[in-house]
Amino acid sequence: MRRSAFRRSRGDAPFRLASTGAGVVLLAIMAAIGVFLVVKAIPALQANTSNFLTEKIWNPNAVEPAFGIGALAFGTVLSSFLALVIATPVAIGVALFISHYAPRRLAAVLGYVVDLLAAVPSVVYGLWGVVFLVPFMRGPSEFLNTYFAWIPIFGGDQVVGKSMLTASIVLAIMILPIIAAISREVFLQAPKTQEEAALALGATRWEMIRMSVLPFGRPGVISAAMLGLGRAMGETIAVALILPATFGISFEILGPNGNSIAANIANGFGEATAVGRGALIASGLVLFLITLVVNMAARLVIARRKEFARAA
Amino acid sequence: MTxxxxxxxxxxxxxxxxxxxxxxxxxxxxxxxxxxxxxxLWLVVKNGIGRFDLEFLTHSMRNIGARDAGGGAYHAIIGTLEQVLLASLIAVPIGLLTAVYLVEYGPGGRLARWISFFVDVMTGVPSVVSGLFVLAFWVLALGMPFSGFAGAMALSILMMPVVVRSAEEMLRLVPNDLREAAYALGVPKWRTIVKVVLPTAFTGILTGVMLAVARVAGETAPLLLTVFFTDSINNDPFNGPQMGLPLYVFDQAGRPTDTAIDRAWTGALTLILIVMLLNLVARLIAWWRSPAKRGS
Structure with missing residues (x-):
């Protein structure tokens, strides 16, 4: 009976409404992003004279617009995947270093240093990439091309600094902190009793980690890598500054080819016509859907072990 | 065997x-x-310090020719400050109220679970997509001009999930005893939240907001699509193209002359200083009010 009196207090209903409303606004924004991208993409897609999903050229500003997502989607997936391949082992190492190797006192500070990598704005990485890494990568790229050309991705006749490989390295640096942060949380939660049992049975530190920490952390690391993948796909400015912005599909990551959806939006927006803008919005919609799927999948893996979600 | x-x-x-x-x-x-x-960090400091002078901080790029030295980022700094402030004014109330809903009103409900899931998914929305959304919605559908405010809306979409997550975590840390004590005294729920729960979690929430601000202050892609470019000072964020510091770096880095590259480095240095300062202040607040230090 008291409870009903309590509930009727003036001001409670409006406040409850406001906070519920804010939550609903958030859902509405997510829905609106999808709706408005679709609405503004449709006119351009109708004006398109070729197949949007398979065409490899991007020429939406012409009198007869012809554009397709093929080459861009390929570049986005390839560069993000390469970044993931580079970043994940390093990130696992970093996470293990902070959770199981570094002295306890230093661990927090060192973790903060890795987090600082995430605080550097992406345009700064882009600038660093163009001015420093692109010339720097010419040597190693020549080396790979000379001695490892029998591996198809290192083949090709032309070797340049502004390549898919350089862009992927910059992306790897940018997604490393998030993968490391989540993996670290997971590794720290590995059951202490199992670790101690392994050590007591005479396991070395590595054997203990392989037997008790890594199996426990595997789902967390997988979802961390997927979150990193989502981030790499959406990364725009650094890639836009580094990739040569050509259209075409090639696995030769040392050569002068490569582009991504996000980079194309940044590079093409300035001179886009009305149809051109619609085409860019259509490509953004594709990017939105890809990252949505990747992120949802990662979240569903994480959600099974709720306690890891904190670090993200 | 032996x-x-x-x-x-x-x-x-x-x-x-x-x-x-x-x-x-x-x-x-x-x-x-x-x-x-x-x-x-080394290259940014080394290459940026040369042009990090009074002219850079107090002049715009107006009437600076393609090959001229000089010029500065005053217009970009003003733009960034205004855009980030506006973005916070949009994102913080919505984010904070959503967190209140998730912690105080929603638990167990289906709506709360949906919101919680989509806040996580929203964290992964690429920044360029939020820019495209504002472009499609604000500029193309509603016919509004490019402006600092449009950029602020795009940034606020990126800020919201970060604010919600950090505020939610802080609200959950508030001991239930405090809420129950307030209820026992006959204080209505909303007053309990406003007068007891939020003040208790205040510094934690502030830290989260600062980190969110630091994150969006360095975003370039959404600004590119919503704020556009200008070389002149535009103090009005609601009217006409503005500039932003990240945008300035991108713009200068794309120009072919050495003087422009120098300006890009200095812009990057200024940007990193702002972002690092925000990070540092946020962590100091967190440390200053951490439970270990309060000693109760």
């Missing part, structure tokens, strides 16, 4: 070597992760 004298055998060489190798790899991984950070 070596079995004690119960414990020494660890075989193979296992010991493997252990050492892994340890070296782990240390190496950490070193690899730190090298780019040091390289970026």
């Amino acid at each position: 070596t079995v004298q004690t119960g414990i055998q020494p660890i075989s060489t193979g296992r010991r070597v493997k252990d050492r190798i892994v340890q070296m790899l782990v240390y190496l991984a950490f070193a690899i992760a730190v090298v780019p950070l040091l390289s970026v």
Whole structure:
């Protein structure tokens, strides 16, 4: 009976409404992003004279617009995947270093240093990439091309600094902190009793980690890598500054080819016509859907072990 | 067979070597992760300090020709400050109220679960997509001009999930005893939240907001699509193209002359200083009010 009196207090209903409303606004924004991208993409897609999903050229500003997502989607997936391949082992190492190797006192500070990598704005990485890494990568790229050309991705006749490989390295640096942060949380939660049992049975530190920490952390690391993948796909400015912005599909990551959806939006927006803008919005919609799927999948893996979600 | 004298055998060489190798790899991984950070910071400071002068901080790029030295980022700094402030004014109330809903009103409900899931998904929305959304909605559908405010809306979409997550975590840390004590005194729920729960979590929430601000202050892609470019000072964020510091760096880095590249580095230095300062202040607040220090 008291409870009903309590509930009727003036001001409670409006406040409850406001906070519920804010939550609903958030859902509405997510829905609106999808709706408005679709609405503004449709006119351009109708004006398109070729197949949007398979065409490899991007020429939406012409009198007869012809554009397709093929080459861009390929570049986005390839560069993000390469970044993931580079970043994940390093990130696992970093996470293990902070959770199981570094002295306890230093661990927090060192973790903060890795987090600082995430605080550097992406345009700064882009600038660093163009001015420093692109010339720097010419040597190693020549080396790979000379001695490892029998591996198809290192083949090709032309070797340049502004390549898919350089862009992927910059992306790897940018997604490393998030993968490391989540993996670290997971590794720290590995059951202490199992670790101690392994050590007591005479396991070395590595054997203990392989037997008790890594199996426990595997789902967390997988979802961390997927979150990193989502981030790499959406990364725009650094890639836009580094990739040569050509259209075409090639696995030769040392050569002068490569582009991504996000980079194309940044590079093409300035001179886009009305149809051109619609085409860019259509490509953004594709990017939105890809990252949505990747992120949802990662979240569903994480959600099974709720306690890891904190670090993200 | 003759070596079995004690119960414990020494660890075989193979296992010991493997252990050492892994340890070296782990240390190496950490070193690899730190090298780019040091390289970026070093180059930004080294190349940026040269033009980090009064002219850079007080002048715009108006009437600076393609090959001219000089010029500055005053217009970009003003733009960034205004856009980030506006973005916070949009994102913080919505984010905070959503967190209140998730912690105080929603738990167990289906709506709360949906909101919680989509806040997580929203964290992964690429920044360029939020820019495209504002472009499609504000500029193309509603016919509004490019402006600082449009950029602020795009940034606020990126800020919201970060604010919600950090505020939610802080609200959950508020002991239930405090809420129950307030209820026992007959204080209505909303007053309990406003007068007891939020003040208790205040510093934690502030830290989260600062980190969110630091994150969006460096975003370039959404600004590119919503704020557009200008070389002149535009103090009005609601009217006409503005500039932003990240945009300035992108713009200058794309120009072919050395003087422009120098300006890009200095812009990057200014941007990193702002972002690092925000980070540092946020962490100081967190440390200053951490439970270990309060000692109660």
